[in-house]
Amino acid sequence: MSKLFRAVIMGPPGSGKGTISERIAQSFGLKHLSSGDFVRENIAAKTEAGVQAKTYIKKGLLVPDLVMTRLLLPRLEEMTKYSWLLDGFPRTLAQAEALNSACDLDVAINLNIPLETLKERLRHRWIHPPSGRVYNMCFNPPRIQGIDDITGEPLIQQEDDRPEALVARLRHYKDVAKPVIDFYKAKGILYTFSDTETDQIWPNISTLLSTKIPTIQSDARCASTH
Ligand SMILES: Nc1ncnc2c1ncn2[C@@H]1O[C@H](COP(=O)(O)OP(=O)(O)OP(=O)(O)O)[C@@H](O)[C@H]1O
Ligand SMILES: Nc1nc2c(ncn2[C@H]2C[C@H](O)[C@@H](COP(=O)(O)OP(=O)(O)O)O2)c(=O)[nH]1
Numbered sequence: 001m002s003k004l005f006r007a008v009i010m011g012p013p014g015s016g017k018g019t020i021s022e023r024i025a026q027s028f029g030l031k032h033l034s035s036g037d038f039v040r041e042n043i044a045a046k047t048e049a050g051v052q053a054k055t056y057i058k059k060g061l062l063v064p065d066l067v068m069t070r071l072l073l074p075r076l077e078e079m080t081k082y083s084w085l086l087d088g089f090p091r092t093l094a095q096a097e098a099l100n101s102a103c104d105l106d107v108a109i110n111l112n113i114p115l116e117t118l119k120e121r122l123r124h125r126w127i128h129p130p131s132g133r134v135y136n137m138c139f140n141p142p143r144i145q146g147i148d149d150i151t152g153e154p155l156i157q158q159e160d161d162r163p164e165a166l167v168a169r170l171r172h173y174k175d176v177a178k179p180v181i182d183f184y185k186a187k188g189i190l191y192t193f194s195d196t197e198t199d200q201i202w203p204n205i206s207t208l209l210s211t212k213i214p215t216i217q218s219d220a221r222c223a224s225t226h
Contacts, residue, residue: 005030005083005213006103008090010180011111012173013166014118014125016198018134020111021087023202028213031079035072035088037132039063042071060160065094073102083213093179100183107212108184109205112194115170119163126155139198 007030009017018034025032039057042050049071053063063071072089076099090096099105124137128148135142135155143149160169184190191208193201 004081005107006086006105007084007107007109007209008086008099008105008184009109009111010090010177011113012118012170012177013161014122015111015113016201017087017111019140019198020109020202020205021085024085024205024209027206028209029083030213031082031084033075033079033084033086034132035068035086035091038072038075039068040130040132047071060165062091065092065098068095069098073098076102090180092176093183096180096183105184105187105189107208108187108190110181110184110190110192111201112192114196115167117196118170119166122161122166123163125161126157128153128155 005028007024009021009024011017021032021034024030039050039053043054043057044050049067052067053071056063056067062068068089068091076084076086086099090099121136121139124139126135126137126142126146127133128135128151130153131148131150133148133150137145142155146155147153148155159165181190181192191205193204195201
């Protein structure tokens with residue numbers, strides 16, 4: 001019997017979590033679970049957790065741990081039959097501990113990207129808020145500038161992707177993520193990838209996962225949710 005595979009991907013804003021998660025999902029047939037997508041779905045469905053989350057997001061804050069775990073852990077319970085990769089969670093040690101109580105992880109991928117690279121990327125990042133689709137005007141531009149490929153709706157640039165807000169955001173990320181990184185290091189499942197380009201990092205991640213996911217059976221595989 002093959003075992004299901006469970007991984008998380010961590011990294012500062014703009015480090016390529018979403019981009020790399022999509023590649024992993026496509027190449028290895030895992031479900032790509034994005035905490036940001038879960039939050040947006042809950043907001044759209046006006047669930048209790050969604051209504052609470054919205055008040056924080058409107059202020060540009062992280063959603064509190066308790067609200068976040070209440071929103072996310074039931075979704076993971078629906079995934080017991082699948083291998084998955086979780087993107088955007090955990091962001092804090094409390095979240096990592098809650099996740100640890102719910103399931104055993106095989107791998108924690110940590111993206112370590114220089115600050116200047118992050119600033120440059122996020123300066124060019126445009127998003128389609130209703131879907132969470134992300135574009136970069138240089139790396140993966142939309143077909144028509146400023147317009148979402150799928151819906152034809154306008155793209156926006158997030159306030160907190162602007163260079164002035166970014167430095168504070170990255171400092172905050174480092175403070176909060178450090179204990180999470182140490183937590184996974186102590187468990188022996190942390191794999192850190194450092195480079196300025198996703199295309200350089202990707203072959204190394206792919207090689208790692210090829211050794212870790214050799215026996216996933218076809219019934220445990222599934223397409224990405226995106
Ligand atoms: N694990 C989490 N803990 C707390 N808040 C979260 C978490 N995941 C998502 N959120 C909330 O949902 C919002 C959207 O999340 P999402 O990951 O899509 O975007 P983001 O914060 O712009 O991340 P990044 O810039 O790293 O891509 C976040 O800004 C945050 O308020
Ligand atoms: N120039 C350049 N841009 C990249 C690279 N990898 C990802 N990007 C772009 C896509 C996005 O616009 C932005 C951030 O990527 P993302 O996948 O949304 O990151 P994350 O915030 O989910 O961690 O950077 C890359 O390797 N080079």
